[in-house]
Amino acid sequence: MITAATLSGLTGAILVGLGLYGLIADPRPLRKILAFNILGSGVFLVFGIIARRGAAAGFPADPVPQAMVITGIVVAFAASALAIAILLRLVSETGRASLRPDTPGAAQTPGD
Amino acid sequence: MNALGAVDLGLALLVLAIAGWTIAAREAFAAIVGYVAYGLLLSIVWARLFAVDVAMTEAAIGGGVTGVLLISAAARLRQAQTAEDERPTLPLRLMAAALSALAAIALGAVILSLPEPGPSLAPLAAKNLAATGVGNPITAVLIAFRSFDTLLEKVVLLLAIIGVWSLAPDRYWGGAPIAPRAARPVGALTFLAQLVAPIGVVVGVHMVWVGADEPGGAFQGGAILAAMWMIVMMARLSEAPPVGAPWLRAALVAGPAVFLIAGASGAVTSGAFFALPQAFAKPLILIIEAFMTLSIAVTLPMLVAGPPRRAPL
């Protein structure tokens, strides 16, 4: 019998696969950030099923992994915000949204 | 299979379909609409996993705030030359697909192999709940048992905001960001913001207040408040403050600072950093939550607003 929790766990596993594919195969930075978010939510769902299986002591789920997911969601959002800020600056400097490291012109010497 | 099982199965398939769409869609906007719908569905899944606190967080942050962040980024990227031409070759994509499929299958198999019922800290959490004076075990984990994690996670948000700001050109430092907003004031939008924002503030504060005993808490309430500030800015009823504004800085650090002070006072009163004296545990937790809510409500919209884009006045 597949329970709701197991189902979500398997959903999480497939989401991890989907996110991983997007992260590897899509060159567009914004889409990589999206894929990272999908990958992350898949991982959180795995925590969700683990919490649900830990239902005990009158709690419908183990609160510890659930609290970790809340922490994780906030951190993932902050990561997306930082990545997008870098991306937008890159676009405003070069007009290109690309991770290709080819540098236009000779690299200058960085000062410090 | 009963009706509930059918709902769950349908939900799972739906989540997967929309996630697949988000990854596969050609256009960025199409993918992001998919992602917003995905966040929404996910919060229903979380509700079904008896994780109401997570569902609230996911609804507000996963779908809502992240959605706005992505949408406004996509709008600003429209003019940019994309990396479309760098699309990897078919064999490479097939290899990536095979790798991802393998990872998903292996992970699925491992998840099925986990013990059922699983090991759990729920009994231990239940036993120690009394010491915290709160009734919501998630709040107890976040603010008492693993408060150290929670403090550090607030510091992550601070570092993120410093990082985002650091991407401004030098001449704009001290100036204000431009939050995503309408090109000019629109009647309908103004009306919506004026009506929804006060209700949202009440709901957000309510979520924090009941969060001690019922589902809810600083993150959920703070995220709702953040969303309300964003709606107000979208309607052009308010503007993002300059990054040097003292009140802004104070609001950003209020949560971690109060948390740190409370943690340090625990060392004096209860013999360990972050220990809460049993008699005052609940009021202390509420105070910490209140300041954390403030910080979250200010930090999230500022992260969405991005680096300063105007010269200081």
Added chain:
Amino acid sequence: MPGFATTTGGVLLILAILLPVAGLTASLALGGRRAEWIALTLAPVGVLIALAIATNVLASGAPVVYIVGGFAPPLGIALRADGFSAIMLLTTAAIISAACFFARSGFATPKGEPEARAPFTFWTLIQGLFAALNIVFLSGDLFNLFVALELLTFAAVPIVCLDGRPETLVAALRYLLFALFGSVFYLLGVGLIYGAYGTLDILLLAARVKPEPAVYAAAGLMTAGLLAKTALFPLYLWLPPAHANAPAAGSAVLSALVVKAPFFLLVRLWFDVLPKLPSETAMALLAALGSAAILVGSVLALRQQRLKLLIAYSTVAQIGYLFLMFPLALGGGAWSMDAWIGGVMQTLSHAFAKAGMFMAAGLAAQSLGHDRIKDLGGLGRAMPMTVFALGIGGLSLMGLPPSGGFAAKWLLLTASAEAGQWVWVAVILAGGLLAGGYVYRILAPALSGEPAALNSAPARSREAIALALTLVALLLGFAPQSFFSLIEIGRLPVVGP
């Protein structure tokens, strides 16, 4: 069950973390000149705390423990400092302090001036790095370590693109994506471990872990994630542009310390959490990747045209050595202690040597206005102290006596020979020769020719800081016995599967 009460000196552990956290918070709130002063005050205090922790560990001969919030694991979080932690804390505090004082002239906010972007970012984030590194070395909880890794990423990435040039932005974005990918994989592994055992405390796990599917999967995921973050071959592509483009003080901290944090966690994972897992194949694989990193990194370093890029590629190679310790130290053979000390010694000597070399390279670049290797002629006459620092650091990278790098590589070499694993012997020797090649490529032009014309003379104090760091790498070769006993404290007895 050992270690579930706060020990004497335990409070130092939480102070080591909370002081930089408080400093960062205050710096963000107050801004400007005050951020700089807070950072410059708290970094040396951090050195004192690290010294006190090391003294405590050495005096008691056992790990120092602190239970955060009075809730013992598995519900709460414990901080734990063994000998390796203590020595890493000390290294971190010393290098962060050096970087802060080195960065003073570049990131000063003159009196009366308004807050500026780069100084504000640098002074706040360096404290963020300090806090994050200390948590990595102290925390005994796998999820807490996840948050620490995220802190590290968020503090390190903006430093890479502090000057906002397009290539630094690309480097920063690639770095961020790699790091996030690494964190998510690590987190997934953490979830599986929790699902199997219901705790994330390292000591509790060490007692409970059994070889079973969830553990194998978790070990694989966490290792892959951490390898991406530590830039081991073949996941090193993000590192050279990121490290070469940051400001010198930032490069020093990134190369010396930040990539060591995930390595440290790999050691924790395999030596403390999973020692019961049959892992010979996995360990051989790690060492094979390490060997590839040594060879590929060194060859790429040999081909670089820019000094900072060469030093960055040398980091790729030197990280490789760290992974040779896995198959050697984790076997319980007679040579395992040699390999362990060799690995720790490599971590330390590379940290000091590389920090000093990046600072020296930054000084050279600033004074010359470029860092093209072929145009370094006459640098030795013009900036002798800087070139001396590059030379001493290079000595340690090559593994020539009497440096710390020599001690490290010699110990790894003898351990490999004793274990009969001759492949690693060959790799270590080849790596030494290649390192000799790239260090020669720096020194040969630098030491030839008439004194170079400088745009600006370097500050003596900054040259002295760079030189002092590389001298520490050298002096590690003369480390006293108490140093070695410190490294061994708290090492869990290795048991066969």
Added chain:
Amino acid sequence: MSGALDLFSIAAISVGGFFFLAGTVGLLRFPDPLCRLHALTKVDNLGLGFIVLGLIARSDGVFGALKLVAIWALVQLAGATSAQLIARAIRRKEQIGAKSAGGSPAA
């Protein structure tokens, strides 16, 4: 007593469900965007409205009922606003399209 209430709930929720169905069909089948938008607003006010009505009959206490009504009202507000905004966006796009095609802007 409870039987009658249950019956009422079932009826109201069924009607609400029907509106959801009708709205979805409209969204999929109607030829132009503005018609689809019209179908969508029907779901928001009638579909959710009847469901909330059906659930109020089962809710315990005034507070629970009020909460349900508040949720319905919020969705109304959001739906009406976004419908108006989307309609404006569609019209703007049509105008731009008409201009670029060389024709006169649609009234």
Added chain:
Amino acid sequence: MTEFLLAAAGLILFTVAVGLARVLRGPGDADRLMAAQLLGTGGVAALLIVAAATGARGLEDVALGLALLAAFASVAFVNSGAPPERDDAPEAASK
């Protein structure tokens, strides 16, 4: 009764899921947006029904949150249709 409620929730979810075909088909962003909006309303409805059926605490609050944020994405989308604002744009446009 519980069975009926759950069936109704499932049916509504299924219905709006079919509506999601509009996200896939488009053709315009506005159409995609409408489908997402429909999903939001359907989600609120389904959550409320499941809350009534299972008596789980707090689900109404999730629905309340979703209702509060219902217009959020649409507003951002419509706003983003306008040309992006230049950095350092003059203040004249606001207020």
